[in-house]
Every structure is written in structure tokens, then in C-alpha cells.
Amino acid sequence: MRTTRTTGAEPRTAAKSLTGRLTPYGFISPTAALLFVLMFIPIAMVMGYSLMDNVITNKHPEFVGLDNYVKVLSNGVLPTAVLNTAIFTIVSVIAHLVLGLLFAMMLNTKLLSNLTTGLFRVIYVLPWLFTVAIIAILWRLLLNPNGVINYVLVGLGITPTGIEWLSTPGTALLAVTFINIWAGYPFYMVSLLAGLQGIPTDLYEAAKVDGASALQQFWHMTLPQLKPIIISMSLLDVIWTSQQFALIWMTTGGGPINATEMLSTFTYKLAFSNYEFSQASASAVLLLIVSTVLAYVYARYQKARE
Known part of the structure; x- marks a missing residue:
């Protein structure tokens, strides 16, 4: 009888198979470790702080349960912050889209020459190139009572004196919303322009042959083709705009008299103006929940698209 001799081929094959399965995890392990240290641990700490007596300023904080959440939700400034955030977000997102x-449609038209189209592209995309700090300083100078905008309005006789755009309760929210719209529309423009250029021209030629007007082509052809892009960008814009902090803080600081108080500035002031770090942590957790819901909706939509 002939006996089969066992070799080391099978163990080597199993080792290679195991190495092949573990290799992808090796590639993502640095990123996973970074996320764990910079995101998951801070989130867990903030959640813990929200359940304790005032941390940082108290050497021996005690567990208080949901008391901080009750205090935040019963804070008289919170309804104003929620309303301002809703107005700021809704108006900004709609204006960005429009x-x-x-x-994008103007830049996609064939009525303009290539030189003119290129010039307009540079001009329209400029707000997207500026940092938030530059945008805030630029518009604070422009909206100053002695700034260019008031100079033009007074010169045209629209107003007898300069308007305190960022210091008047009746105009502050309008002003910061306008600044945010100016800074954010290029994101939509670039994305929608790419979408418009991806629509086959055969569709429009067939529609013209069938006698469809320009408005009918836009409503029944252009918008349906752009619908996936519009929904994706709108969901992202809602998430980003509702969390806007830097622009508000560097222009109005949430004032005057809470006229531009947002959920982000409300949370910041709880921590670094009132030194109520536990309440600020509770407010941050509530914001995290809202953001998580919005992110879940966006992820579900993207999965449904695929």
C-alpha cells in the first residue's frame, strides 16, 4: 500500500487565506483608530458629562440623570434658537437651490460665448473660495453703517441714514441669512452644472420635434434628470446649515438680543459664557441626535438610489 505524505501546502494556503481576509482591516485600522480617539471617545465623554452635575468647575461632580436635559429644554432662549435655526436653514437651502x-442653467446655455461663460464661472464660484473668516470680515465691512452698501443706499435716496444691518434686531437675521446664501450657492451651481451637462441633448431635440416649449422641457425633462442631485445636495445642505456656527459667531455672536441666536451659538454660550458645561453637553447631545436623524435619512436615500 502507498501512503500519502502530508506536506505543508495546506497550512500555507490557510495562512495566505487568513492574511488575505485580514489585509483590508489592516488598511483601515489607522483611520479606525483615529476615529475612535477623535470622535467616539469625545462623544462618549460628552454624553457622560450631560448626566453629571456641572463638570469642569466642580471637582467632584455627581450623577444627576436627565436634570440637565430638563434644564436645557426649559431654557427660555431655546425656542428662539430653534426658530432662528429653522428660518436660517430653510431660507438658505431654498435660496441656494434656486x-x-x-x-448653472445660465452657464450651460449655448447663447454665451466660451470666453463669457468662463468669466462668469470664475465670478460665480468666487464665494466658495473664501474661508468663513474672510467672508465674515468682508460682509461686516460692507454692511457697516459707513460701508459701501449703506453708501449706495443713501446715495440713491432709499434710506436717509446708514442702517445697522448686523446690530438691529429686525435686520440681523436677514443679514446673516443673506451672507450664508451668498457663501453657499456655488456648491449647488457646480453640482447642478455637472448634472445639466450630463443630460443627453437627444432628449431636448426629441422634445422640440414634439413641440414642447422651453418651460415644458425644463419641468418634464430637466428637473426629473436633476432630481437625484437636488435631493442629495438639499439633505447635505440642511445638515451643514443647521450646524452653522463660525459665520454667525464672527458676524453677530448670536445677537443683538438673541435675534440671531442659533442652536450652535446657544450651546457654545452655555459652556463658555455661562460655564454650564453639563447643560452644554446635554444640548450638544440633543444636537447630535438631530444630526444623526438627518444623516440617517441621507444615507437611506443614497442607498435607495444605488
């Missing part, structure tokens, strides 16, 4: 679509 302006971005209008400018």
Missing part, C-alpha cells in the same frame, strides 16, 4: 440652478 440661485444655484439659475446660474
Whole structure:
């Protein structure tokens, strides 16, 4: 009888198979470790702080349960912050979409020469190139009572004196919303322009043959083709705009008299103006929940698209 001799081929094959399965995890392990240290651990700490007596300023904080959440939800400034955030977000997102679509369609038209189109592209995309700090300083100078905008309005006789755009309760929210719209529409414009250029021209030629007007082509052809892009960008814009902090803080600081108080500035002031770090942590957790819900909706939509 002939006996089969066992070799080391099978163990080597198993080792290679195991190495092949573990290799992808090796590649993502640095990123996973970074996320764990910079995101998951801080989130867990903030959640813990929200359940304790005032941390940082108290050497021996005690567990208080949901008391901080009750205090935040019963804070008289919170309804104002929620309303301002809702107005700021809704108006900004709608204006971003409308302006971005209008400018994208203008840049996509064949009525303009290549030189003119290129010039307009540079001009329209400029707000996207500036940092938040530059945008805030630029518009604070422009909206100053002695600034260019008031100079033009007074010169045209629209107003007898300069308006305190960022210091008047009746105009502050309008002003910061306008600044945010100006800074954010290029994101829509660039994305929608790419979408417009991806629509086959055969569809429009067939529609013209069938006698469809320009408005009918836009409503029944252009918008349906752009619908996936519009929904994706709108969901992202809602998440980003509702969390806007830097622009508000560097222009109005949430004032005057809470006229531009947002959920982000409300949370910041709880921590670094009132030194209520536990309440600020509770407010941050509530914001995290809202953001998580919005992110879940966005992820579900993207999965449904695929």
C-alpha cells in the first residue's frame, strides 16, 4: 500500500487565506483608530458629562440623570434658537437651490460665448473660495453703517441714514441669512452644472420635434434628470446649515438680543459664557441626535438610489 505524505501546502494556503481576509482591516485600522480617539471617545465623554452635575468647575461632580436635559429644554432662549435655526436653514437651502440652478442653467446655455461663460464661472464660484473668516470680515465691512452698501443706499435716496444691518434686531437675521446664501450657492451651481451637462441633448431635440416649449422641457425633462442631485445636495445642505456656527459667531455672536441666536451659538454660550458645561453637553447631545436623524435619512436615500 502507498501512503500519502502530508506536506505543508495546506497550512500555507490557510495562512495566505487568513492574511488575505485580514489585509483590508489592516488598511483601515489607522483611520479606525483615529476615529475612535477623535470622535467616539469625545462623544462618549460628552454624553457622560450631560448626566453629571456641572463638570469642569466642580471637582467632584455627581450623577444627576436627565436634570440637565430638563434644564436645557426649559431654557427660555431655546425656542428662539430653534426658530432662528429653522428660518436660517430653510431660507438658505431654498435660496441656494434656486440661485444655484439659475446660474448653472445660465452657464450651460449655448447663447454665451466660451470666453463669457468662463468669466462668469470664475465670478460665480468666487464665494466658495473664501474661508468663513474672510467672508465674515468682508460682509461686516460692507454692511457697516459707513460701508459701501449703506453708501449706495443713501446715495440713491432709499434710506436717509446708514442702517445697522448686523446690530438691529429686525435686520440681523436677514443679514446673516443673506451672507450664508451668498457663501453657499456655488456648491449647488457646480453640482447642478455637472448634472445639466450630463443630460443627453437627444432628449431636448426629441422634445422640440414634439413641440414642447422651453418651460415644458425644463419641468418634464430637466428637473426629473436633476432630481437625484437636488435631493442629495438639499439633505447635505440642511445638515451643514443647521450646524452653522463660525459665520454667525464672527458676524453677530448670536445677537443683538438673541435675534440671531442659533442652536450652535446657544450651546457654545452655555459652556463658555455661562460655564454650564453639563447643560452644554446635554444640548450638544440633543444636537447630535438631530444630526444623526438627518444623516440617517441621507444615507437611506443614497442607498435607495444605488
